[in-house]
Amino acid sequence: LTAATCMRLVTEPAAVEKKGLWGWAVVDRGGPHAEGDKWMDAVFRRVREAGIPVYLDDWPQTLPSKFPLSRDVALYCGWYAPDANGPFADPSFRFRPGAVAMHLHSFSASEFRTPGRGWSAALLEKGADVTVGNVYEPFLGASHRFDVFVDRLLDGYTVAEASWMSMSVVSWQGVVFGDPLYRPYARMKSMDVQPSEEDRYFQGWWASRLQFGDRWRERAERLLESARKAPSSFLYEALALEYLYRKEYVQAGNMVSTALSSAPDARDHSRLLLESLLVDRARGGNKACLLQMDSVQARMPSADFLPALEEWRRRVTPPPPAPVKK
Template sequence: MIRQIGLLMCLIPALQAAPAVPVPESVAVLYNSSSSESKAIATYYAEARKIPEENLVGLPMPEKEEVSREEFNTRILEPLKAEYDKRGWWKRQEHEGKLIPISKKIRVIACIYGVPSRVAAQPNDPKMVPGGAPPLNTTEAAVDSELALIGNEDLPLPNALINRYFKQDLSVFDTNMSTTLVGRIDGPSRAICERMIRDAVEVEKTGLWGMAVIDIAKKYTNTELGDPWLESIARANRETGIPTLVDRFQDTLPTNFPLRDVVSYYGWYDWNVSGPFLNPTFRFKKGAVAVHLHSFSAAQLRDPGKNWCAPLLARGAAATLGNVHEPYLEMTHHFDIFQARLKAGYTLVEAAYMAVPVMSWQNVVLGDPLYRPYLHIDGTGDKAEADREYRAIRLATMRWQNDPRQLDAMLREGADRLKSGVIMESLGLMKTEQRMTAEAAVDFQRAKVYYTAAPDRLRMDLHIAAIDRAGGRNDSAISILRGARTLYANLPEAVAAQAWLNVIDPPSPPPAQPKK
């Protein structure tokens, strides 16, 4: 099957060429010259992406994550503008009474670990009133989102401003925008930042291949935002041939839920890292893009157990999105646009800015700004053994995307011949999404036979229990979960079965104690 699919490349129409990547000379690397680690990471990144040494900018900044508006202006913004002037990085002139850049050498800024990430609110900022409209004229913001407007003078400060790159499907080099795209290589430690850089460069050689996880927690039922973004990603993944586990229970995935080969994660809405990512053995596959929607997901970037951005990066993700303060749902990154632009071949920073409707706001993108995770979604790139089955699923989907029966038959034949739990599980996930749940359960049972690792087998039981739970067959789900809890009692992942049991078969309350 896999050898056969490998021969299909000549039969598959060429996909649209990937957008041009920003040239290294167009990237400025901003670091904190007061921090030796910041400078070291900046140098490491410039070498990895062949960014000219003269494009590194070191400024003495406060060594803290949050700065006041005055500190931002005097220690970061104005000194950086002076560097632009000195280095001849732009030309500016008045337009409609405002000074704006009319040409720029620098189109992307990479902020490095050590550069503050948050601008604090001023004391007189309006506060959120329960039941009231969101106060959009706050002065608190992400440093990066403010720097995206560098060179544009006399802008209204206490406002979220329209992002004219939102929903574009055009390389930043093919626009005449005065906006600069600002990304951030940051996280809990220097080692993690350097690993993020390495992973991005290495994965661009092979492509990003693995399993996707989408956790649709259904926290808000009367909204056109959030859940629909995730449903759209799930549909697009099926069409692309990316195996995708979709959880639609109101509770997010339980603690220690067993996962493998996760390269894409989207979910919401917990305050701090939870679910599968608390499993001490869990690691994302190299190059993963992992995002959890929460108002304060990037409120801090140092503690690997707090909020979401820092923990996801600490667990091996190469890139994530987040918010440093309350952004309000409609002004967060639109995940469906972000994922679609990544799959179209845009860089991480381009996809992030195409997906966010505002600037001078709370949004950040973390990871190598030039990273293109889906550069080889067409099946090109270096071949790695760990990617083999995922490549097979993708190429089969490309070949038989208009013939579902043939696609199913070819994948099934390959899974049986190769005894591939990965391919058989992907079939079960596809059948689940097609509401062919009886067939899906059979596929998961078959995958359980092919998998050799106990956590993978447990996951197949959880898939089947989820089908029964979603179908209202709680007795059957309880039976499966009790059996899994017993069979895999020595695994950390067994607590996931118990967590679902606590939801659908809660323990009886303790007997009342008589008053003494």
């Protein structure tokens, strides 16, 4: 790690606690073992219940190269690749200050000297303030349970407490990096925070969950009212994804289309176009997704993010027919 990163891990968390750790959650499921995916699914459910907007990647592969991930990501949980890849290998990406970011891999923290190797160092160098990892093979059952770790942080526990409770087996393989006394969500539970102006939409999403609970229709109506008054596309995007997860595809498509009209930059615009493909895929499968890809490519505002689209295209393109034996 660089000296600047080490100093940031010491100084930044205290400031973040005062205003809250607002931002997106990203959950990348689809690893090689069902148990690990259960952990990721539990994280996905928990952050939604808490009032954190979340992007779910459920492809069997990790997030694609050059995926235009929001720079407002504050929580990341994913698996399963040996080295940092996708948007986390992109020089243009950086986490929100105070972010908690974890990638489940047996050797995620075994290498800190070679740039691009492993995950723990790469995530910290990308701006995360907290991560966990393994210096050697612990096997899945002895790794930090991401679902427990995230749940405890959201309940207001410190990083040290959350990491300790998330380990079913204490061993020398598992390690945690970050301020052990950092409590990123403790003051957010009681709304005893001083968020910045740029955080107000994330705070509104959180507050709507506290106010309406499981009453989604009332909550969505209130959020839509706020979205119409906001210059940002954030609320429309968050609504689109929530409708998608609830399998309300018409509403999801409408929200994506509306969000596109107010996307502030090429990164957000490109991500929304890709999210429109997720809606197509959910409604009609890989074939429907593939049929819309040329249209999305023509509308991409920047070629920087085309590698993500092309990777998705390869994933959904049917394999060539097997040669006929004579």
